[in-house]
Amino acid sequence: MTRTPRRRAYGVKSAPYAFLVPATVLFLLFFALPIGYAVHLSFRRTEVKGLGLGKGAREEIWAGLSNYTDALSDSELLHGALRILGYGAIVVPVMLGLALLFALLLDTDGLRLRGFTRLAIFLPYAIPGVIAALMWGFLYLPDVSPFLYLLDAMGLPQPDLLDGGPLYLSLANIAVWGGTGFNMIVIYTSLRAIPAEIFEAARLDGCSQLQIALRIKIPMVAPSLILTFFFSIIATLQVFSEPTTLKPLTNSLSTTWSPLMNVYQDAFVNNDIHAAAAQAVIIAVATLALSFGFLKAANSRTKQGDSR
Amino acid sequence: MSTQPLAAPGRRRLPLVPTAALLLGALYCLLPVAWVLVASTKSGSELFSTFTFLPGSGFTDNVADLTEYRDGVYWKWMANSAFYAGAGALLSTAVSAVSGYALAVYRFRGKETVFNVLLAGVLMPPVILAVPQYLLLAEVDMTDSYLSVLLPLILSPYGVYLARIYAAAAVPADVIEAGRMDGGGEWRIFRTIALPMMLPGLVTVFLFQFVAVWNNFLLPYIMLGDDEKFPVTLGLYTLLQQGSNTPALYTLVITGALLAIIPLIALFLAIQRFWSLDLLSGAVKS
Known part of the structure; x- marks a missing residue:
């Protein structure tokens, strides 16, 4: 394992986080967010108002279980x-x-x-x-x-x-x-x-x-x-x-x-x-x-x- | 180097039964490939009338028909697959390499948590991801685009896992330490010292991802509507679907299937020199 040398200590400390930025961003965008969104959607449903025509006729509401x-x-x-x-x-x-x-x-x-x-x-x-x-x-x-x-x-x-x-x-x-x-x-x-x-x-x-x-x-x-x-x-x-x-x-x-x-x-x-x-x-x-x-x-x- | 110990003299028998059993297994695995090879030589009328493994006379005609089909859309599919798999695997390998290296070489807070959370991604059924990914990309008007198939596949939990194992085994701590003594920055050390050492492992990650993207069906099936952007798997599927009404398309499907598996088999054979199958399961010689 690495020991932190006196010089460049700051760079060594922050480096792993910098290296992990691409994976973290991709994980948030394409794993965490979709999973969260799926869970969110699963608790909702669309309600149709009136004849269901025109803008605003369909509304997403809480659906519980x-x-x-x-x-x-x-x-x-x-x-x-x-x-x-x-x-x-x-x-x-x-x-x-x-x-x-x-x-x-x-x-x-x-x-x-x-x-x-x-x-x-x-x-x-x-x-x-x-x-x-x-x-x-x-x-x-x-x-x-x-x-x-x-x-x-x-x-x-x-x-x-x-x-x-x-x-x-x-x-x-x-x-x-x-x-x-x-x-x-x-x-x-x-x-x-x-x-x-x-x-x-x-x-x-x-x-x-x-x-x-x-x-x-x-x-x-x-x-x-x-x-x-x-x-x-x-x-x-x-x-x-x-x-x-x-x-x-x-x-x-x-x-x-x-x-x-x-x-x-x-x-x-x-x-x-x-x-x-x-x-x-x-x-x-x-x-x-x-x-x-x-x-x-x-x-x-x-x-x-x-x-x- | 063989890890097998030498058999005691006198007890050695030629293992005919194991060899025969493995040959049977090989035969089973090669059978459909052999069939598609033979079937692609048959003309439309020969396909359903002559014995399955009897070669026909229409291979060049079939390829010509396939090339002519809708102005060469088949070759467009092949090019798309090559692009999705090539670019996707390259990006994926790059992300896996930096992440795996960071997780193997540094000690920092939250390291195991990051690793475990990334790995948990492997367990998510693709559909629980693909459907909301589609809906989210639809929000930003990005569905039915090359990027919609490319981006979701870049982060590969398995790739990060493999890269971490290879980095831990192939990059000695004192080499990194020496690089620091010479005044190299962390990025420079990674790029010039660690990366070349990790290369054999990264070839494996690349191949694994290439196959994963090339073989993927669900994501393009959900994301794409315009068949000019289809990968070859999706293209052949739509062709087969139409074939149930127009059996003449069956010969095109079969010829297309053959031409679609050739590049991957060729890639495997070509890269074999740089790569051992065993690496795929994360085995590293210490």
Whole structure:
């Protein structure tokens, strides 16, 4: 750490604040102000006077909690939330399970093609969600899909990948495809940070690679697993671009399929920014509660494990 | 340098199963990309009639059609994306660098509070930000402009976090101290001494932000109305939407998707020499 020299003491003292000016200004303008404004809007509503024509006919008034009670009793929002929970229950475990598996496999001794496979699995990270959804969307279309073609060739029934239950799997697959590589890299990095002596000792004790993976590697990367879980939950609850992109390809995706789509619909199609603001605040609070609840549960679990 | 310990002799087996499993994973990840590569060679009639992975004969025609579509609006989208991602990532990296440096090197009141408040920004769902950002920018008549997509993305909490870690690891305190002894001002020390040391980390921040902006959909979707300002993600989305009425547009969408992912893949491969994937998770060799 720096010690303050006698000369230029003033400059050293004020320098960090000066360096932080751009970030602070941007934070206030594009984070704090919008959040405050959203909260403000969520407690207000527009009242239409008379016929609602002319200037001053619409007035913004205090609405108390009515936007919130409306939002919480909005069945579309609730259904959207349930859909997202179902979708997340597929995406998060599958994506992180695959990421952990691939990271452990990459960490195996004497592996061939390590560089190639690592880069290939990471590649989807560089592809926008919209384009990923678009590519998979075509691969789900009956006339194009190679999967349905194979099923047909084998004489098996062809499910409609863009409807009902399979639609969840199809959407989940896009998220898993896009997110596994990045999470794999995070886990792999923390695997490589484990000191080699630990494995040496385990090996002398006669542990197999599988035992080392299960008993040493996984517990030691638990912190990065928790972190990836945390961010995956947040990302999942905010899914927007993938279902929005798939929408033109199927009639089964409503404009309010996910809660965020519902917010967009209310804000820009129904022009009810107050309802949209209240929903956005609820989604933000629910996201934070869920992700921090998970973090807390995970932490207390780890602490228990430590004391044993 | 490998961190792997040597396997004890006699216990060494060729790990065929792990290699095979990883190859399967790689295959899964490359499959849609391979498909889009093949599909972009098909003409409109071949797309729905020939086997999926059978190459067609229309690639150059498709590219020509895409280029002609509405006087080359596709290339305008690509240029817009390059501008949003390039300028946005550059500004973002600059802000992350000064902020991360200040948070890593100095001791001052409120330091951890500033850091934690900035980081909390990561947790905010983009929509709770994007909708009021739109309404606020509408107040000052700035929606539907290049700036409306560029400005909200400059401050990246993750970028500040990474820059702080890199600065703490890469810039030794005694080097800064020596710079002060030589009578350098704080800004000069940062620019001439610390910045070059932080460069590998900053390349990572730049790439991360470039990808984040290039891939962003929600913000331009909310902010923009004029399709001359669309980034390629939004442009392709509108094209796909029209495609449900005019299937002839599907070949354009597919060719456009292929051409849109090439620059990012090329960027990744080109920069790989300066950059290790591991840096992305904040790992720094000490």
